[in-house]
Amino acid sequence: MALVNEEIVELVGYRLHSVKTNKFKTITMALQFCAPLEERTVTKRALLARLLKSSTKKSPTFQQLQHRLDDLFGTSLSTQVQKKGHYHIFSAQINTINGKFLRDSSSLLKKSLYLLAETVLEPNVTGQGMFDEAIFQREKRALKQRLLAVYDDKMRYANERLIDEMCAEEPFALHTNGTIEALEALTSADVYDYYLEMLKTNCIDLYVVGDVERDVIQRELEGLLHFEQNTCRLIKKTQSVDKTILEPKYVQESQDIEQGKLNIGYRTHVVVGDPLYPAAQVFNGLFGGFSHSKLFMNVREKASLAYYAVSQNEIFKGLMLVMSGIESANYVQALDIIHKQFKAIQAGEFTDQEINQTKALLSNATLEAIDSPLSLIDLFYRQVLSNDVLVLDHWLDDLEHVSGEDIIKVAQQTQLDTVYFLHGKE
Amino acid sequence: METKRFEQLQETVYYQQLQNGLDVYVLPKEAFNKTFATFTTKYGAIDNHFKLFGKDEWLKVPDGVAHFLEHKMFEQPDGVDVFQTFSTQGAMANAFTSFTATSYLFSSTANVDENLTTLVDFVQEPAFTDENVEKEKGIIGQEIRMYDDNPDWRLYFGLIENMYQNHPVKIDIAGTVESISDITKEHLYECYKTFYHPSNMVLFIVGPVDPKATIELVERNQEGREFTNQQTIDRQYPEEPKTVVHKERSLAMSVQTSKCLVGYKERSVHRQGMAMLRHELSVQLLLELLFGKGTATYQGLTDEGLIDDSFSHDYTEEYEFAFSSFGGNTDDPDRLALRLREIVEEAKSRKIDEQALERVRKKQIGSFLKALNSPEFIATQFTRYRFNQMDLFSVLPTLEELTLTELEDVLNEHFDDDCFTQFKVVAK
Numbered sequence: 102m103a104l105v106n107e108e109i110v111e112l113v114g115y116r117l118h119s120v121k122t123n124k125f126k127t128i129t130m131a132l133q134f135c136a137p138l139e140e141r142t143v144t145k146r147a148l149l150a151r152l153l154k155s156s157t158k159k160s161p162t163f164q165q166l167q168h169r170l171d172d173l174f175g176t177s178l179s180t181q182v183q184k185k186g187h188y189h190i191f192s193a194q195i196n197t198i199n200g201k202f203l204r205d206s207s208s209l210l211k212k213s214l215y216l217l218a219e220t221v222l223e224p225n226v227t228g229q230g231m232f233d234e235a236i237f238q239r240e241k242r243a244l245k246q247r248l249l250a251v252y253d254d255k256m257r258y259a260n261e262r263l264i265d266e267m268c269a270e271e272p273f274a275l276h277t278n279g280t281i282e283a284l285e286a287l288t289s290a291d292v293y294d295y296y297l298e299m300l301k302t303n304c305i306d307l308y309v310v311g312d313v314e315r316d317v318i319q320r321e322l323e324g325l326l327h328f329e330q331n332t333c334r335l336i337k338k339t340q341s342v343d344k345t346i347l348e349p350k351y352v353q354e355s356q357d358i359e360q361g362k363l364n365i366g367y368r369t370h371v372v373v374g375d376p377l378y379p380a381a382q383v384f385n386g387l388f389g390g391f392s393h394s395k396l397f398m399n400v401r402e403k404a405s406l407a408y409y410a411v412s413q414n415e416i417f418k419g420l421m422l423v424m425s426g427i428e429s430a431n432y433v434q435a436l437d438i439i440h441k442q443f444k445a446i447q448a449g450e451f452t453d454q455e456i457n458q459t460k461a462l463l464s465n466a467t468l469e470a471i472d473s474p475l476s477l478i479d480l481f482y483r484q485v486l487s488n489d490v491l492v493l494d495h496w497l498d499d500l501e502h503v504s505g506e507d508i509i510k511v512a513q514q515t516q517l518d519t520v521y522f523l524h525g526k527e
Numbered sequence: 528m529e530t531k532r533f534e535q536l537q538e539t540v541y542y543q544q545l546q547n548g549l550d551v552y553v554l555p556k557e558a559f560n561k562t563f564a565t566f567t568t569k570y571g572a573i574d575n576h577f578k579l580f581g582k583d584e585w586l587k588v589p590d591g592v593a594h595f596l597e598h599k600m601f602e603q604p605d606g607v608d609v610f611q612t613f614s615t616q617g618a619m620a621n622a623f624t625s626f627t628a629t630s631y632l633f634s635s636t637a638n639v640d641e642n643l644t645t646l647v648d649f650v651q652e653p654a655f656t657d658e659n660v661e662k663e664k665g666i667i668g669q670e671i672r673m674y675d676d677n678p679d680w681r682l683y684f685g686l687i688e689n690m691y692q693n694h695p696v697k698i699d700i701a702g703t704v705e706s707i708s709d710i711t712k713e714h715l716y717e718c719y720k721t722f723y724h725p726s727n728m729v730l731f732i733v734g735p736v737d738p739k740a741t742i743e744l745v746e747r748n749q750e751g752r753e754f755t756n757q758q759t760i761d762r763q764y765p766e767e768p769k770t771v772v773h774k775e776r777s778l779a780m781s782v783q784t785s786k787c788l789v790g791y792k793e794r795s796v797h798r799q800g801m802a803m804l805r806h807e808l809s810v811q812l813l814l815e816l817l818f819g820k821g822t823a824t825y826q827g828l829t830d831e832g833l834i835d836d837s838f839s840h841d842y843t844e845e846y847e848f849a850f851s852s853f854g855g856n857t858d859d860p861d862r863l864a865l866r867l868r869e870i871v872e873e874a875k876s877r878k879i880d881e882q883a884l885e886r887v888r889k890k891q892i893g894s895f896l897k898a899l900n901s902p903e904f905i906a907t908q909f910t911r912y913r914f915n916q917m918d919l920f921s922v923l924p925t926l927e928e929l930t931l932t933e934l935e936d937v938l939n940e941h942f943d944d945d946c947f948t949q950f951k952v953v954a955k
Contacts (some may be wrong), residue, residue, distance in 0.1 A: 124558035126536075126896045163829065167821035171886045175893030198896050202535065235830075243835040246784060250837070250856055253782040255676050357781040357955055360672035392610040392620070402608065405665030408673055426673045454615070461617035461637070468560040468636035474900070 104494060105471055107481060108315045114328025115305035118481060119315040126202055128210055128311030129474035130217055131194045133482055134303040138189040138272045144279025145295040146191055148287060150180040151240040152232055153193065156225040161233065169216070174198045176213055178220060185486055186342050186372065186417025187272045191299070193220050196474070199312055210313060211321055218326045224296065231289040241284060248281050259362035259523045260424060266352050267366040267519035271344065273418050300328055306485055310474045342418050343370055350519040361429040361524040365439065367421040369414065369515045373483060374490030378416070379499040380507035384515070385414045385421055386459035387451055387508065388442065393458050395442040395451075400425060406435050417486065421515065429524040436520065447512040449505065456505065464497050528742055533920045536899065540909075540920070541738035543746070547754045548726025550913070551745050553738040554905060562734025563634045563902035564643055566650050567910045569729075570722035571627040572700040573847060578761040580721040585763060588718060589709045590695075591667070591702015594624040596715050598663050600631065604654040609645065618642040626696055627845050628914065630907065639736060640744055647730070647748055653719050655712040668704050678780050678952045682788045685950035686852055689773040690792040693765035696848045724757040725749065729910045733902040764847055769794045770945045777860075777951035786952040787860035789867050791942050793849035800916040804925055807844045808891075809937040810851060812929065814840040815887045817874055818853055822883075824870050833863045846915060851941065864949040871942045879931055879938070888926060895922050 108119050115132075136142065160166035170176045176197040183190045197213040225233050252258055261276065268274040305328055309318050346368060371381040389396035389412030400410035410425040427435045445451070470476035484491055529542045541553040572594060576587045600622070601609045613620040618635035631650050635642045674680045684699055691697040701707075732741055771792050798806055818824055818840050828834045840853035857863045898904045909919040 122558060124556065125900050127900055162826065164821060164823060164826045167819075167825075168886065171819075171821045171890040173889075173893075175890035175897070177897075196897060198893050202537070202896055203892075204535075239829060239832075242832060243829075246835045246837075246856060246858075249783045253678050253780075253784055255781075359675040360669065391614060393608075393614040397610075398608075401666055405662050406669070408666055408670035426669055428669070428672075458611070458614035462614055462619065465561075465617045465619065465634075465636050469634060472559050472561050472902070 104468070105477065105481075110315070110319065112319070112322060112327070114330045115307055115326070117315075117319065117322065118306060118308045119313075119318055120308070120310045120477065120481070121312065121314060122310065123312045124472070125311055125474055126199055127196055127474060128199050128213065128309065128313055129194070129196045129478070130213065130310075131192055131308045131475070131478050132217060132221060133306045133308070134191040134299060135188050135306075135486065136191070136299065136303045138184060138187045138275055140272075140275060142295060143189060143275045143277075144283035145287060145292050146189055146299070147182050147278040148240060148244055148284065149292055149296055149299070150182050150191055151244055152237065152292065153220050153224055154178055154180040155240055156233070156236055157219050158223040158225055159219060161225050173209055173212055174203060176209070176216070178216060180220070182277055184273070184275075184277045186415075188417070188486060189277075191303070193217060194475070201312070214318070214321050214325060221300075222326070226293060230293050232293055234289060237289040237292070241287070244278065245281055245284055248276075248278055248284070255356075255358055255362055255523065256424065256426070259364045259521060260422065262352075262354065262523065263364040263366050263422065263519060263521040266350060266521055267420075273342065301330060306482065308478045308481065310477055342372060344368065346516045346518050349517045352519065353522045353524065355524050355526050358523070358525050360426045361432060361522060363423075363425045363427055363432065363435055364521045364523075365423040365517070366519045366521070367423075367443075367515050368518050369419050369421050369511060371511060372419045373416045374487035377507065377511050378491070379496070380503045380511045381414060382463055382500070383456065383459050383503045384446065384508050384511045385412055386463055387455055388412050388421070388446055389423060391459065391462050393455065395445065396423065396425075396439065399438050399442055400435060404434070404438060406431050406438070410439075416483075432522055432524070443512075443517075447509065449509050451505070451508070456503075456508070460500055460503065463500055467493075467496060528739060531920075535923065536896075536920065538899070538920070541742065543742050545725065545746055545749050547749055547752070548724070548757060549745075549749060550729045551742050552729065552731045552909065553736060553741050554731075554733045554909075555736060555738055556733055556902065557735050559735050559902065560636045561634050561902065562636070562639045562642075562732065562736055563632065563906055564646055564730065564732040565630050565632045565906045565910060566646050566730050567628050567630040567728060568722050569627065569727050569914045570629055570718070571625050572698060573626050573695040573764070574722065574762050575695050575698075576763040577721055579717055580724075586717060588714050589702065590698045590706035591700070592710060592714050592718055593629055594701045595663065595667060595707060595710050596718055597622045597624045597629050597631075598667060599655055599660065599715055600650055600653065602654045602659050603649060604652055609649045612645050613642065616641050616645065620646075624700055626700065627847075628911065630910070632906070634902070639734065643732065643741070643744065644748055647745065650723070651752060653716065655715045657712055660710065660712045660715065664707055664710075667701060667707055671699070671701050671704055671707075674699070674701065678782050678786055681778055681780065682786050682854075682950060682952050683852070685776060685778055685952070686788045686790055686948065687850070689776055689948040689950055690771045690790070690850055691848070692768055692772045694767045694848055695764065721760060725754055726757040727760060729913055731906040731910050733905050767848075771948040773948060775864075775949050777953055779955040780952050782952060782954050784856045785858065785860045785954065786855065787857050787863045787949065788852055788854035789864050789947065789949040790850050790852035792946040792948070793844065793851075793941055794943060794946060795940070796849055797846060798844070799846055801921070803844060803915055804912075804917045804921060805929065805933070806937065807842065808922065808925055809929055809934055810842040810844070810941055812884070812887055812891060813934060813938050813941070814842060814851060814853065815890065816879065816883055817870060819887060819890070821886065821890075828863070828866065831866075833857055833859060833866060860951040860953065864951070868944075868947055872944065875939055875942060879934055881931065884931060884934070888929075891926050892923060895926070
């Protein structure tokens, strides 16, 4: 039985994925644009995301656009950029109330779809092919502020610094929101030119989740949303994201902070869609994914060194990243415990009980994700990004079939890449 | 078993109070995979001065005990970490402590009955030892350090410390590294005995469950346990002045962007039930009218370069304390604080725009409906409302009812300039 009823139809320049379900009070839409993650475009894309949601041709000020959203019972419009392996995903999302829960609800769905189309197709540009200058400068400043603020969130900062070090020279080291240097140099015309390029060259998918029929959505979309594509849109499975490690790298940095952040990067050499992908997920779960995992039990519960000691897979890049907050003086001890746990899994030191717990929680996480519109979209979009190699309905089965040998195989091919430590000043 | 149907929302709540006083609520969500359950005691960080269960003397406990107790509940008498049991049953478990409550929870898509039993059992079977209490000090110490480095947390608590002179709401929920060093297993048992009686707790279950069978399961579980009849719990809070302690303070941290948070300490507290609901929703509507994304103010402050999309506003109201807070990242914290205060004063001098009110009302109704997608929201908020004698499902009709006159009164009362304060985090 299919977990979710996803219908996919090819429309003009994009694919519509509709998921009809009566479990939500809302109708959620996400228009996903996929492009390679590149230095040339990364900052433009991040700025464009902000520009498109801040105003449109019809609602040329932020306040006017916001009033329209508020009048639609607080319909939300958001845009974001995300890194998925060597892809850079731009996403425009609308979340609106399903009219059946409201007394006066005239055409919320229709108006919301209209707003989504307007956001991406009718930007607030002047006749000269430029974004409104005042808005351009404002959004530029806001993005700069956002880039600066990464430094203030030490957990995020440490994680970014680890990736900087470990993926130097690879596209993955590019920051999702670009760089301040590139941002300062951008002109309104640059971003508008890039906007036209994005519409023509990106692979585009629209998701609509809620209690609404596919043909109703399709009828509304006719004449409303279409893209003229000049290249083949299919995401091809040609991404090469891997790298072999010769020698692990150790990096330390100091700041005026209370708690040290120990972040460690490994390469599993396994990405979504690979035969070993389910085993890589179980491996991460055993190592540091959950509160029965080795890191939690040993770094936190046994040694009392940390409040959090976790690992997670970057599933489109083949990385496993450890994050922990420790007393700076305990660096050597914590690192030693983490290394020991890693080696223990490589040596097959885990029980059937631990495997079963991990599988139960991974399967639980998938089933729970389907209970939230945005995580459902994220999960299904993985299928698109893996070029349909990852099929959700097979995933729970594949997970069930992971053996101890598969886990050991992933663990043994996994390499320590970089140890990054952000510590307090002496 | 009582049943309450909310037609417009298409939701039904089932309720039963058990013999020992435990309130059990079930809200079925048939189409969902997951079941989410919270088991919550009306006991939080502010409850540090009380009469010990069955005794007549007052007891004062070190800062951070409620949160420490939350951590230690996960130890079981047989020495097995309860996380292990939940994992085996395919459930994610967690807990959190707020100013006024401590909540234990799980979510799972399988073995719901077993997980529910585990949840109730582990919270009702404390197993504190000198050794496991000592061991936890390192872990919680690191949790405290983590918050020490979090500028948004420091900003928020800085503002609360500006407002309150004596009330324990100003104490960080986890305590300090120094205060937790004094905590012993005796403290934990004393607090446990006093506050974890079933009659001081609420169990809330949302998910694809049969309400009748679920309530019966809990009932059978509780019949097997002995609880002496609980008296009312005596808690004491110090006298608190109406106005703020500090008008303005700042903290230098290792940041690149400054932050500014301002707010008003509510002068009159001790509301509950409908009065609290109306008041809370009124202040929230007012904040949206004053600083929402759809206001000329928001646009103006953005154009002036004083705020960005980290700007937010919030209102917290509990029986013992209440305050509003608003602010965010800014290049010029002093100027932002000044402007925010001016905007409030200016708003008090004119009428509320009716059209703007209707728009904001619609927005709040929509936000509430959206939140009902989330089982986590339903369970935790329903419980919080229940502890304050309010009903979560009255939010919608109350939002529709609030009048302009009522809002104007609250605008003048809550946003009292004597109760204004500001806190800044600046670069070191």
